[in-house]
Amino acid sequence: MIAERLQKYLVIGFVVLFFVYLFGPLIVMGITAFNTSAFPRMSPWDCFTAEWFDVLMQDARLMTGLRNSVFIGLGVVALAVPIGLAGALVLMQARPRIRPWYYTITIAPILVPGVVLGISTLLFWDRVGLLLGMGVDSIFYNGVFLTIVGQATFISAYTMLIFIARLQRFDPVLEEAALDLGASHVQAFRKVLLPFLKPAIGSAAVLAFLASFENYNTTIFTIVQSSTLTTVLASKVRYGIDPSISALAVTIVIITLVGAVMYEISQRRQARKEKAQQAVARGELKSMTKQRSFFAEPAFIMSALIVFAGLGIVYFAGTIGVDECKAIVKAEKQAQIKLRVERRQQKAMFERTAEQIGAEQPDQEDVQDEEKVKAKGTEGYEGIFAPQNLQEQAGDSGVEEEKVKAKGTEGYEGIFAPENLQDQSGSNQ
Amino acid sequence: MVSYWKNFFLKNGTAVALFLIISVGVWLFMMIILPQLFMLDFSIRANVPPPKFGTEEHYYTLEHYKYMLFGSAQASGTFNIIDLTVFFRTIAAAIFVTLIDLALCYPIAYYLAHVAIGGWSRLMVLSLIVPFWVNEILRAFAFKIIFGSTGVINNVLIAVGVLDSPYDFIRNDIALWAGLSYAFILLMIFPIYNAVESLDKNQIEAARDLGSSWLRIHWRIVVPHAKPGISSGCTMVFMLTAGALAAPQILGGPSSLWFTQIIYQGFNQAGNWARGSAYAIILLISCIVLVLVIMKIFKVRFGEMMK
Numbered sequence: 001m002i003a004e005r006l007q008k009y010l011v012i013g014f015v016v017l018f019f020v021y022l023f024g025p026l027i028v029m030g031i032t033a034f035n036t037s038a039f040p041r042m043s044p045w046d047c048f049t050a051e052w053f054d055v056l057m058q059d060a061r062l063m064t065g066l067r068n069s070v071f072i073g074l075g076v077v078a079l080a081v082p083i084g085l086a087g088a089l090v091l092m093q094a095r096p097r098i099r100p101w102y103y104t105i106t107i108a109p110i111l112v113p114g115v116v117l118g119i120s121t122l123l124f125w126d127r128v129g130l131l132l133g134m135g136v137d138s139i140f141y142n143g144v145f146l147t148i149v150g151q152a153t154f155i156s157a158y159t160m161l162i163f164i165a166r167l168q169r170f171d172p173v174l175e176e177a178a179l180d181l182g183a184s185h186v187q188a189f190r191k192v193l194l195p196f197l198k199p200a201i202g203s204a205a206v207l208a209f210l211a212s213f214e215n216y217n218t219t220i221f222t223i224v225q226s227s228t229l230t231t232v233l234a235s236k237v238r239y240g241i242d243p244s245i246s247a248l249a250v251t252i253v254i255i256t257l258v259g260a261v262m263y264e265i266s267q268r269r270q271a272r273k274e275k276a277q278q279a280v281a282r283g284e285l286k287s288m289t290k291q292r293s294f295f296a297e298p299a300f301i302m303s304a305l306i307v308f309a310g311l312g313i314v315y316f317a318g319t320i321g322v323d324e325c326k327a328i329v330k331a332e333k334q335a336q337i338k339l340r341v342e343r344r345q346q347k348a349m350f351e352r353t354a355e356q357i358g359a360e361q362p363d364q365e366d367v368q369d370e371e372k373v374k375a376k377g378t379e380g381y382e383g384i385f386a387p388q389n390l391q392e393q394a395g396d397s398g399v400e401e402e403k404v405k406a407k408g409t410e411g412y413e414g415i416f417a418p419e420n421l422q423d424q425s426g427s428n429q
Numbered sequence: 430m431v432s433y434w435k436n437f438f439l440k441n442g443t444a445v446a447l448f449l450i451i452s453v454g455v456w457l458f459m460m461i462i463l464p465q466l467f468m469l470d471f472s473i474r475a476n477v478p479p480p481k482f483g484t485e486e487h488y489y490t491l492e493h494y495k496y497m498l499f500g501s502a503q504a505s506g507t508f509n510i511i512d513l514t515v516f517f518r519t520i521a522a523a524i525f526v527t528l529i530d531l532a533l534c535y536p537i538a539y540y541l542a543h544v545a546i547g548g549w550s551r552l553m554v555l556s557l558i559v560p561f562w563v564n565e566i567l568r569a570f571a572f573k574i575i576f577g578s579t580g581v582i583n584n585v586l587i588a589v590g591v592l593d594s595p596y597d598f599i600r601n602d603i604a605l606w607a608g609l610s611y612a613f614i615l616l617m618i619f620p621i622y623n624a625v626e627s628l629d630k631n632q633i634e635a636a637r638d639l640g641s642s643w644l645r646i647h648w649r650i651v652v653p654h655a656k657p658g659i660s661s662g663c664t665m666v667f668m669l670t671a672g673a674l675a676a677p678q679i680l681g682g683p684s685s686l687w688f689t690q691i692i693y694q695g696f697n698q699a700g701n702w703a704r705g706s707a708y709a710i711i712l713l714i715s716c717i718v719l720v721l722v723i724m725k726i727f728k729v730r731f732g733e734m735m736k
Binding site: 019032041043082093108111149221 | 459567581
């Protein structure tokens with residue numbers, strides 16, 4: 001009995017830990033978006049602020065990337081949804097012997113590393129452009145075009161899976177009935193099959209857009225000179241991080257949450273509608289009652305209110321008193337540093353007296369602390385872990401020293417570039 | 430064959446048939462097959478600038494594959510230890526990450542499918558999707574924040590007294606493993622969840638009534654039933670982890686490198702596209718072979734896995 005209860009608690013503990021692992025990082029990141037500290041961190045907490053959202057909005061590179069991402073996302077939807085639909089319809093009609101091959105080839109892009117897809121797309125269109133004698137300014141060298149095509153390669157496979165799942169529930173008799181009643185093939189397709197597939201088209205479009213929006217591995221190769229939100233983000237994150245990136249994450253999480261809630265609501269509506277249809281078919285109901293509009297759903301109104309109220313409160317709270325608070329924190333920090341310096345002076349004095357006495361005992365820890373403070377001046381610990389500092393640090397550690405020196409200001413960028421590796425393997429000889 | 434096409438057009442009508450053929454044709458040939466073949470062709474040719482493509486200097490050669498094994502021509506005789514190490518470490522780490530994910534996800538999937546109750550379970554499944562739609566870069570960024578030297582984890586550990594000074598999680602690859610396991614965890618959980626959910630609860634009840642221990646119930650009933658889901662989850666997580674680029678770039682310590690990063694550098698810094706393609710093909714083929722071998726060992730068929 002006790003063992004059973006213990007087991008139950010263990011299971012619940014595991015589930016809780018799992019969800020902490022899943023959401024903890026996002027929550028911590030979300031919180032750092034509201035701290036004034038220039039390095040994203042949760043503790044020590046400086047001031048509550050919404051200023052990082054303004055910083056985010058004013059970041060021209062990010063905004064350009066965002067525009068490109070949206071455009072590419074729409075392009076991918078326009079390409080991947082019809083292709084996925086066609087792919088699923090062809091699969092349904094393919095002969096049994098061809099079917100497994102066809103299926104394997106079309107599903108393969110999901111499993112092929114994104115890096116490989118990106119490279120192959122880039123090379124292929126490069127050669128096509130060359131064969132057609134097009135210049136470098138033609139569409140085949142355009143990052144946006146290449147990215148749309150490259151992403152659509154595997155996103156079409158996602159959309160195809162969605163259509164297959166829906167088509168498996170399609171009753172072909174419906175289409176035959178339409179044809180018997182004199183509809184043309186195109187009419188049967190448009191008036192029978194497409195309406196049946198409408199929910200799947202919706203989900204496929206949303207999924208395609210989201211998958212395109214967050215893709216990095218393929219995009220980084222196909223984007224060439226252009227940029228998307230993810231590529232801009234990646235270069236930002238690699239070369240120094242600040243809380244405006246956290247602010248972006250908060251925005252995305254909120255949009256996702258809203259999307260998930262809306263999806264859930266529309267799913268419930270769909271279920272209710274189908275139930276009512278069945279009731280009508282059984283003769284229990286005379287006719288379908290008209291459903292209220294999506295935006296009049298109580299759940300939708302509730303969640304919209306919560307989101308708007310939450311955003312409003314946070315933004316309002318984040319704009320008042322920030323400067324005062326910052327001034328206070330700054331003063332506190334300066335006081336701390338002053339205190340430390342004073343303490344150090346005292347200690348030095350003490351040591352000097354101790355030296356005079358003859359007992360020498362330097363306090364290692366304190367000296368280190370001091371150096372950091374000195375090096376960083378008034379910033380305190382801030383920026384200790386900024387890339388440029390890491391570079392200095394890496395420089396101390398033997399082997400990497402040469403490489404960093406060789407690459408100079410480029411930071412880590414080229415440490416592992418083949419030429420460096422060559423150098424090294426040469427020196428190994 | 431001719432009659433088949435005729436039938437195809439008849440069955441769909443000309444307009445729809447054309448739409449199907451063109452869409453699928455473009456997808457299959459222009460987007461999937463030909464690009465891969467071009468990449469293969471590119472990887473077995475000498476590395477020359479674009480204007481010389483197709484000329485005699487663009488001859489066929491296996492030098493890029495040789496380079497992966499033996500390094501540059503001057504250093505002949507020894508293996509290209511750096512690239513090979515990175516390659517095998519990437520594969521080993523990807524397997525490791527896959528196993529972590531499996532160990533984490535199997536209990537959760539079982540719990541969500543059979544233990545949790547109604548609305549609560551639905552809410553949990555829905556909430557699983559949220560982290561998945563947060564950008565890959567941002568997820569890695571979140572791990573960089575919490576594993577940093579002033580990050581939450583170090584602060585907590587120091588406050589509790591486990592550590593005296595911040596531990597460098599990033600340099601020791603712990604942040605990378607945590608981030609990679611996190612990145613594709615949902616691709617493990619959903620296939621297993623779907624497979625486990627379709628198991629009839631009565632089977633578990635029956636086994637329990639007949640006196641099986643819970644370990645035996647899982648080993649003999651749940652796991653065999655969920656095998657297709659487990660293998661498709663493992664395949665996806667392994668392939669995507671081995672091919673990951675964002676997380677290693679952001680979370681990788683200064684001295685650890687992912688194989689995709691070498692490919693990336695081949696393209697962006699060394700300017701050696703041919704070698705980059707050769708490495709990409711090596712990555713692709715070795716991953717596929719490994720997956721097929723493991724599927725063979727565990728007797729899983731590709732067809733049933735993809736359901």
